[in-house]
Amino acid sequence: MGVAVDSTLQGIDLKGTKVRAPKIGLQLPPEFFDRDPQVVAREILGKLLVRRQAEELLSGHIVEVEAYLGEDDPAAHAAAGRTLRNSVLFGPPGRAYVYFIYGHHYCLNVSCLSDGVPGCVLVRALEPMIGIDEMARSRGITLQSPADLKKLTSGPGRLAEAFGITRARDNGKDLTSRASDLRIVEGDYRPARVITTERIGITKAAERPLRFLVAENGFVSRATRSN
DNA sequence: TACATGATGCCCT
DNA sequence: GGGCATCATGTAG
Numbered sequence: 001m002g003v004a005v006d007s008t009l010q011g012i013d014l015k016g017t018k019v020r021a022p023k024i025g026l027q028l029p030p031e032f033f034d035r036d037p038q039v040v041a042r043e044i045l046g047k048l049l050v051r052r053q054a055e056e057l058l059s060g061h062i063v064e065v066e067a068y069l070g071e072d073d074p075a076a077h078a079a080a081g082r083t084l085r086n087s088v089l090f091g092p093p094g095r096a097y098v099y100f101i102y103g104h105h106y107c108l109n110v111s112c113l114s115d116g117v118p119g120c121v122l123v124r125a126l127e128p129m130i131g132i133d134e135m136a137r138s139r140g141i142t143l144q145s146p147a148d149l150k151k152l153t154s155g156p157g158r159l160a161e162a163f164g165i166t167r168a169r170d171n172g173k174d175l176t177s178r179a180s181d182l183r184i185v186e187g188d189y190r191p192a193r194v195i196t197t198e199r200i201g202i203t204k205a206a207e208r209p210l211r212f213l214v215a216e217n218g219f220v221s222r223a224t225r226s227n
Numbered sequence: 228t229a230c231a232t233g234a235t236g237c238c239c240t
Numbered sequence: 241g242g243g244c245a246t247c248a249t250g251t252a253g
Contacts, residue, residue: 066234075234085249102235103246109234122234157235167248201234 024050024059025186030176033093037067037112037119041212044110045194048187049126051163056134058163060126060153061189064213064220066199068109070118074204078118089118094176094184098160098167105157108165110175110184124200124211126153127219128162135162155221191215 028047033040044062051058068076077086077099088097088111097109097120109120128135128149135152136143139162143149153159160166165182175184193215198206200222213220 068234077234080250083250099234100248101233103233103248104237105235107234124234155236199234203233 027178028176028184030094033110033112034114037069037121040112041065041067041121042194044121045212045214046187046189046191048185050183050185052181056131058131058134060128061187062123063127063217064125066122066124067210068120068122075202088172089120090116096170096173096175098165098171100167106160106165106167107156108160122156124156125219125221126159127217128152138162138164150219154219
């Protein structure tokens with residue numbers, strides 16, 4: 001379609017062919033997630049979220065996340081204790097906790113810690129790498145300019161839709177298993193700088209700096225004020 | 228059983 | 241920059 005590819009889009013062809021395909025690398029072990037959500041949140045930046053379905057591979061670098069802690073974090077779904085809905089948070093680490101919100105959107109979290117200790121990382125934005133066309137189809141977007149790429153996965157609801165993530169399909173899924181069609185793996189991308197800010201869209205415990213994002217990455221859901 | 232609420236994104240201004 | 245759609249979940253009654 002003759003769309004100019006600017007510097008921020010190097011390696012991505014709007015037709016979906018990969019010029020610089022990231023290596024679908026090492027599987028992250030469950031132990032990676034068996035740590036404080038704040039540590040996992042910082043270290044998960046740059047890793048790849050990978051969806052494998054029938055004939056397609058979707059992947060994107062994780063560029064923005066938020067940490068949600070346990071009972072001492074009023075904003076966390078785990079704060080009120082274990083319920084049917086949030087039970088994944090209290091289970092083993094590295095599992096997908098998917099919930100539905102505002103009547104429209106699904107959000108993807110990864111459980112952290114284990115043995116009844118709740119905690120998770122909310123995946124808020126991805127830099128799309130492989131399967132751009134399929135993501136656009138899922139989002140109902142026609143890619144007409146490089147700026148449209150940002151609409152694919154810049155936000156928790158958006159990336160869930162782009163990757164076809166739903167509670168029925170993915171809640172409880174083991175993201176550290178090679179057999180899983182939804183995984184998080186090592187990438188070949190090391191964020192140069194990580195910024196910490198307040199979490200977005202919450203009212204309780206909003207002042208805590210638990211949002212982590214890759215500095216100067218155009219695919220985050222919301223730019224920071226100063227840096 | 229009914230109702231208030233929310234870790235959002237789109238559309239309109 | 242602000243209003244609102246839309247519904248699963250939890251909680252009150």
